[in-house]
Amino acid sequence: MIAFAWLLTRAITLAIAGQFVGEIIPTLAALAGVVVLRSVLIWLLELAANRGAAQVKSQLRALVLAKLADRGPDWVASRQSARLSTVVTTGLDALDNYFARYLPQLLLTVIATPILIAVMLWQDLGSGLTVLIVLPVIPVFMILIGRATQSVQQEQWQALQRLSTGFLDVVGGLGTLKIYGRERRQFDRIRSITEEYRTRTMKVLRVSFLSGFVLELAASLSVAIIAVSIGLRLIDGALLLGVGLFVLLLAPEAFLPLRQVGAQFHAAADGLAAAEELFAILDDEAVPAATALSSALSTVPPTADAAGARTAAPVEQLGPRPGSGSGALRLAGVSVLRGDTIVIDRLHAEFAPGELSVVRGVSGVGKSTLVAALLGFVPVTGELSLGGVAVPAGPGRPWLAWAGQKPGLFRGTVAENVALRAASADPTVPDQMAPSRTVPDPVLIAQALLWAGAADVSPATVLGVNGDGLSGGQAQRVAAARAIYRALANDCHVLILDEPSSALDAAAEAGLLAGLRRLADQGRVVIVVSHRSAVAAEADHEIELQELIHV
Amino acid sequence: MSDSMPGAAARDVLRLAQPRPRWFTPGLIAGIGSAVMAVALLACSAWLITRAAEMPSLAFLGLAVVGVRAFAIFRSVLRYLERLTSHDAAFRQLAELRLGIFRRIVPVAPAGLASTGRGDLLTRLVRDVDDLQDLPLRVVQPLLVAALTALLSVIGIWLIVPAAGLTLLVCLLLAAVLGTILSGRLAATADRELAPLRGALADEVLEVIENLDVLTAFDALSPRLAQLARTDARLRRATLRRSVGVGVQSAVVSLFAGLATLGALYFGIPALGTGGGLLSPNLLAPTLVVAVLVPMAVFEVFGMIPLAASAWRQVRVSARRVADVVPASPPAEIPVDIENSLALPEYDRDEFVLELTDVGAHWPGQTEPGVAGVSLRLAPGDRVHLAGPSGAGKTTLAQALVRFLDYTGSYRLGGVEARLLAQTEVRRMVGLCEQRPWLFDDSIRQNLLFARDTATDAELLAVLARVGLADWAAQRGGLNARVGERGALVSGGQAQRIALARALLADFPVLIVDEPTANVDTAGADALVRDILTAAADAHRAVLLISHTPVPDDLITSRVTMPFRG
Structure with a gap:
C-alpha cells in the first residue's frame, strides 16, 4: 500500500517535472498535494511500525516470563539471572529497531523495488535492464565479501574481546592497584591497550566497510550509466526528455530501499541476537524429568540397600504409607539427578516434629540440592512423605516454609518483605496490588523478627532493590523472619533454613537459634542446613551428608 | 540522573x-x-x-x-x-x-x-x-x-x-x-514518561527472575506476574501514545x-x-x-x-x-595529599607500630559516620581479630587505614601522623586484602608479579605454597594458568588466597585482611581463616583480621570488638 503510494508520488512528481514547459498551476497544485500525502504516509508508516513493535514486545515478554515461571527456579538458577533479565528487558528493547525499522524497510524493499523496476522497464527498457542486472549483483557481492572476510574477522574477534575489556579490568582493579602503588603505571597500559584495540579494529573495519563500498559504488555507477545512456539516446532523438528524466530520478530510488535495509541491518543485529536468545528460552523443551532420571539411574550398578530406590516411579503415584512417625518428614531412597550426575543417591532420612535437625556435609555434597528437592524445585525419585502421606511432586507446598542461602529480599518495607506480599512496583504509581490473601499482622511480624534474632531491624525500614539498605547479616535474618512468619501465619508444619547464620555474629546466631527452638517446641519439623558449630550444638538430631563416590 | x-x-x-x-x-x-x-x-x-x-x-x-x-x-x-x-x-x-x-x-x-x-x-x-x-x-x-x-x-x-x-x-x-x-x-516526553516505566519494569523483571525461588516457595508468583503484566501494560500504553x-x-x-x-x-x-x-x-x-x-x-x-x-x-x-x-574533584571525605607531604622517616621494622586513637571515618555522601571512636595498637608480631556485627563499620575502618577514606582522630604510623604522609607512603606500609579481591584477566604470574615485579618464579611458587595453592596451581598448569575475567575461573576462597599471596609478596609491615570469608562457601570459611592467619603470621608483621565470624583463639594474639554505632 504505502510503497505503492510512494511510488505513485514519485511517478507524479517526475511526470510533472518532465513537462515543465506546460501549464504550471494545476500541476504544481497536484505536486503539492502529493508532497503532503507522501509525508502523511511516511508518518503513518512509522506510526504503524512503532505500534507493532510495542505490541510484539509485550507479547514476547509475557510469553518468556510465563515460560520461566513454568520452568521453575531450578531451571532459572542454571542460567545467569542477570543475563536472563537483560534479555527480557533491554534485549527486547533492542528488538525495537528490528520490528520498527528493519522489518518495515525489508517489506518496503520487497514491495517497492519490483514496482519501481517494473515502471522503469515499462518506461525505458534499457535503463530498467541496467538496474535489473546491477541490483542482484549487490547482495551477491556483499555475501562474497562477507565470506571472504569472515575468517579475518574471526581471527581478530578473540583478541578484540580481550582488549575491549582491558579498560574495565584496570578501572575495576584500581583499588587493588592503589594498594600496591601501581596506579600511575596504568596510564601507559591503557594507552597501549587502546592503541592495539584501534589497530586491530581498523584492520577489521577496512575489510568490512568494503561491502558498503561495493553497494554505494554499484548504485551510483548504475545511475551514472543510466544517465549517460539516456543522454546519448536523447541526442539521437530515440527518447523523450520526460521519460529520460523520470527514469533518471527513479534509478536511485530503486537502490534506496536496499541501501537502507543494509543500514538498518546493523542496528537490528543486536535485536536479532536478543531474539535468538529469547526463542532459545521459549523453545527449550525440558526433558521429562522422571524418565531422564530413571534411565540415568538404571545405569548405576545396583547396591544391596537399593530396593526402595529402584522404584523410579514419580512420587505422586505412591499412596500413603502406614507406620511412619506422626507428622515426621521422611525420605526413603530419595535420589536427585542434575544433568548427568547423581547429586543425592538413595538418601534415607527422617525429620521428627518437635525436633531441631541440622544437616551437615562438606561443600558441594548436595545440601542445597536436598533443600531444592524438599521444596519441589527439582524432580526426585524415591519416597518423600509427610506424616505418612506421600508428597506430590512439583512446587506449591503449603505446609512448608523456607529461607534460602541468598536472602532474596524485595523493594518495600521490612514488614512487607516479612509478610511477603506483592510490593508496589513503583512508588510514584498508585498502589494497585493484587489483594493479598492474608492481611499482614504487625504483631506476628514483630514476633517473626524477634524469633529470627532480628529484633533490632525496624519493620518500617524501607529496602531498595535486592534488599539494599540492610547489612548482609540483617538481610539474612529478615529472610529467616519471612520464613518464620509464613510458618506462623499459615501454620506450616515444616521449616527449612539453608545456612541462616553464615553472615551472623555469635550473638545474633544465638537469638535465631532460640527462636527456632521455640518453633520446634510448637511441634514443627525444623531443619537447618549449616556447618556452624553453634547450630550443631543446639540441634537434637544431625544428618551428615556423605560425598558420593562416583564410579 | x-x-x-x-x-x-x-x-x-x-x-x-x-x-x-x-x-x-x-x-x-x-x-x-x-x-x-x-x-x-x-x-x-x-x-x-x-x-x-x-x-x-x-x-x-x-x-x-x-x-x-x-x-x-x-x-x-x-x-x-x-x-x-x-x-x-x-x-x-x-x-x-x-x-x-x-x-x-x-x-x-x-x-x-x-x-x-x-x-x-x-x-x-x-x-x-x-x-x-x-x-x-x-x-x-x-x-x-x-x-x-x-x-x-x-x-x-x-x-x-x-x-x-x-x-x-x-x-x-x-x-x-x-x-x-x-x-x-x-524525546523529553519519552524520558519523562517512558524512562521511569521502563526502569520500573526492568527492576520488577529482575526481582522476579532473581527471586523466582522465593516467590515460588511463598506462593507469591502469580500475583507478582500479574503485577508485572500491569506495569508492562502501562508501558505499552505510554509507548503507543508516544508513537503518534x-x-x-x-x-x-x-x-x-x-x-x-x-x-x-x-x-x-x-x-x-x-x-x-x-x-x-x-x-x-x-x-x-x-x-x-x-x-x-x-x-x-x-x-x-x-x-x-x-x-x-x-x-x-x-x-x-x-x-x-566520576566527580571532577574529590569529595571532602576522600583524602588529598597535603602540600609537602612527608616520606616516612627511617624506621626499624621490628619497632614499627600502628596506633589509632579515637579514629572515625565517613563515606562520601553519608551524614552518619561509617565508623567512630576506634582506638587500637598494632605492633610487629601481633595478630588481632577485629570483631563486631556486620554494619559496625569494620570495612570503613579498613578503607581509612589505607587512606582511601579520610579519618578523624589520630592515626599514627611509626610515630608519624598519617595525614602528613603521602598516601603512597602509607600504602607502602599498610596493605589490604579486600573483601572482593580484584583479579586481573591475566595469568596467575601476572596477578602476583605486580605486587613485587622482581620476584622469581621460585619465589612465586613458594608464596603460592604458603597460602595453600600449590596443588591447585600445579593442577591448573602452573603460573601461566589464567584466572579469567574478574577471576571467573577461580572460586571465592582461591581468590582470597591469591590476594593474600600478593600481599605477602609485597611484604607490608602491617596487613589488613577484610572479611576474607564474605564470598566463600560457608563450609570452607573456617579452613580459609586458619590458613590465612597461619600464612601471614610473622614476627616482623602485624596482621589485622576483620571478620564478623568467630576466630579460634589459638590463631590470634588479641581481639578487639567494634562498638555498635548510634
Whole structure:
C-alpha cells in the first residue's frame, strides 16, 4: 500500500517535472498535494511500525516470563539471572529497531523495488535492464565479501574481546592497584591497550566497510550509466526528455530501499541476537524429568540397600504409607539427578516434629540440592512423605516454609518483605496490588523478627532493590523472619533454613537459634542446613551428608 | 540522573570525546566530498539529459559524461575513506578519552566512586565511556557534513535561481529547526514518561527472575506476574501514545523536501529564458532542471540529521552518567595529599607500630559516620581479630587505614601522623586484602608479579605454597594458568588466597585482611581463616583480621570488638 503510494508520488512528481514547459498551476497544485500525502504516509508508516513493535514486545515478554515461571527456579538458577533479565528487558528493547525499522524497510524493499523496476522497464527498457542486472549483483557481492572476510574477522574477534575489556579490568582493579602503588603505571597500559584495540579494529573495519563500498559504488555507477545512456539516446532523438528524466530520478530510488535495509541491518543485529536468545528460552523443551532420571539411574550398578530406590516411579503415584512417625518428614531412597550426575543417591532420612535437625556435609555434597528437592524445585525419585502421606511432586507446598542461602529480599518495607506480599512496583504509581490473601499482622511480624534474632531491624525500614539498605547479616535474618512468619501465619508444619547464620555474629546466631527452638517446641519439623558449630550444638538430631563416590 | 545536573561537568566529559582537528578533519573533508559528489551526480546527470534533449553535438556533452562517471566513483571512494578515517580518529581519541577519565578516577577510587561495590555499575561506567566515541562518529561529523553540503548547495542554486536558492535555504532551516524541536520534545516526553516505566519494569523483571525461588516457595508468583503484566501494560500504553509523534520528524523532512522542489519550480519556470542568477544571466532549461532536482538530493543528505540528533541524546546521557559517577574533584571525605607531604622517616621494622586513637571515618555522601571512636595498637608480631556485627563499620575502618577514606582522630604510623604522609607512603606500609579481591584477566604470574615485579618464579611458587595453592596451581598448569575475567575461573576462597599471596609478596609491615570469608562457601570459611592467619603470621608483621565470624583463639594474639554505632 504505502510503497505503492510512494511510488505513485514519485511517478507524479517526475511526470510533472518532465513537462515543465506546460501549464504550471494545476500541476504544481497536484505536486503539492502529493508532497503532503507522501509525508502523511511516511508518518503513518512509522506510526504503524512503532505500534507493532510495542505490541510484539509485550507479547514476547509475557510469553518468556510465563515460560520461566513454568520452568521453575531450578531451571532459572542454571542460567545467569542477570543475563536472563537483560534479555527480557533491554534485549527486547533492542528488538525495537528490528520490528520498527528493519522489518518495515525489508517489506518496503520487497514491495517497492519490483514496482519501481517494473515502471522503469515499462518506461525505458534499457535503463530498467541496467538496474535489473546491477541490483542482484549487490547482495551477491556483499555475501562474497562477507565470506571472504569472515575468517579475518574471526581471527581478530578473540583478541578484540580481550582488549575491549582491558579498560574495565584496570578501572575495576584500581583499588587493588592503589594498594600496591601501581596506579600511575596504568596510564601507559591503557594507552597501549587502546592503541592495539584501534589497530586491530581498523584492520577489521577496512575489510568490512568494503561491502558498503561495493553497494554505494554499484548504485551510483548504475545511475551514472543510466544517465549517460539516456543522454546519448536523447541526442539521437530515440527518447523523450520526460521519460529520460523520470527514469533518471527513479534509478536511485530503486537502490534506496536496499541501501537502507543494509543500514538498518546493523542496528537490528543486536535485536536479532536478543531474539535468538529469547526463542532459545521459549523453545527449550525440558526433558521429562522422571524418565531422564530413571534411565540415568538404571545405569548405576545396583547396591544391596537399593530396593526402595529402584522404584523410579514419580512420587505422586505412591499412596500413603502406614507406620511412619506422626507428622515426621521422611525420605526413603530419595535420589536427585542434575544433568548427568547423581547429586543425592538413595538418601534415607527422617525429620521428627518437635525436633531441631541440622544437616551437615562438606561443600558441594548436595545440601542445597536436598533443600531444592524438599521444596519441589527439582524432580526426585524415591519416597518423600509427610506424616505418612506421600508428597506430590512439583512446587506449591503449603505446609512448608523456607529461607534460602541468598536472602532474596524485595523493594518495600521490612514488614512487607516479612509478610511477603506483592510490593508496589513503583512508588510514584498508585498502589494497585493484587489483594493479598492474608492481611499482614504487625504483631506476628514483630514476633517473626524477634524469633529470627532480628529484633533490632525496624519493620518500617524501607529496602531498595535486592534488599539494599540492610547489612548482609540483617538481610539474612529478615529472610529467616519471612520464613518464620509464613510458618506462623499459615501454620506450616515444616521449616527449612539453608545456612541462616553464615553472615551472623555469635550473638545474633544465638537469638535465631532460640527462636527456632521455640518453633520446634510448637511441634514443627525444623531443619537447618549449616556447618556452624553453634547450630550443631543446639540441634537434637544431625544428618551428615556423605560425598558420593562416583564410579 | 537528575534533570538538575549541571551541564558543565558533562560538557567537560564530552570535550574529552571529541578528537583533535588533526585527526578529525580528514574524515570530515572526505565526508563532505562524498556528500557533495552525491548532489553533483544528480545535478550533472539531470543537466546532461536535459541538454541532450536539445540535441547538441556530442562534443558539448563530453565533459558532463566524464563528470557523471567521476562523481559516481568518487562518491563511493570518498565515502569509504570517510568511514575509515573517521573511525580511526574516533579510536585514537578513545585512548585520550579513557586516559582523561582514568586521570579523574585515580584520586577518588575506590571509595569516592559512586559505583563502588556495584560491579554492574562499574561495567556501565566503562561502557558509557566507550559509548562516548559516538560523539564524533555519529553526531558531530554527520551534522557538519549535512550542514556544509546543504550550505554549498544553497549557494549553488542561489547562483542559478536566487529565489529558488532562498526557498531551499528556508526549507532546510525550517526542516532542521522544526525537526529538532519536535524530536527534542518527543524525546523529553519519552524520558519523562517512558524512562521511569521502563526502569520500573526492568527492576520488577529482575526481582522476579532473581527471586523466582522465593516467590515460588511463598506462593507469591502469580500475583507478582500479574503485577508485572500491569506495569508492562502501562508501558505499552505510554509507548503507543508516544508513537503518534515518532514519525513526525521524517514526515517533516519529506514535506520540506517536496516544498523546496516546488519552490524551485515555482520561481524557476517564470524565469526560464529570461534572467536567472549570477551564473545564468539567461536561464536555460538544463540549468533549471538542475535547480529543481538538487533540493531532492540535498534533503537525502539532510536525512542524516535526525539520526545524529538521536545519537546525540544517547551520547549526552552517557556523558552525564560518567560525570555523575566520576566527580571532577574529590569529595571532602576522600583524602588529598597535603602540600609537602612527608616520606616516612627511617624506621626499624621490628619497632614499627600502628596506633589509632579515637579514629572515625565517613563515606562520601553519608551524614552518619561509617565508623567512630576506634582506638587500637598494632605492633610487629601481633595478630588481632577485629570483631563486631556486620554494619559496625569494620570495612570503613579498613578503607581509612589505607587512606582511601579520610579519618578523624589520630592515626599514627611509626610515630608519624598519617595525614602528613603521602598516601603512597602509607600504602607502602599498610596493605589490604579486600573483601572482593580484584583479579586481573591475566595469568596467575601476572596477578602476583605486580605486587613485587622482581620476584622469581621460585619465589612465586613458594608464596603460592604458603597460602595453600600449590596443588591447585600445579593442577591448573602452573603460573601461566589464567584466572579469567574478574577471576571467573577461580572460586571465592582461591581468590582470597591469591590476594593474600600478593600481599605477602609485597611484604607490608602491617596487613589488613577484610572479611576474607564474605564470598566463600560457608563450609570452607573456617579452613580459609586458619590458613590465612597461619600464612601471614610473622614476627616482623602485624596482621589485622576483620571478620564478623568467630576466630579460634589459638590463631590470634588479641581481639578487639567494634562498638555498635548510634
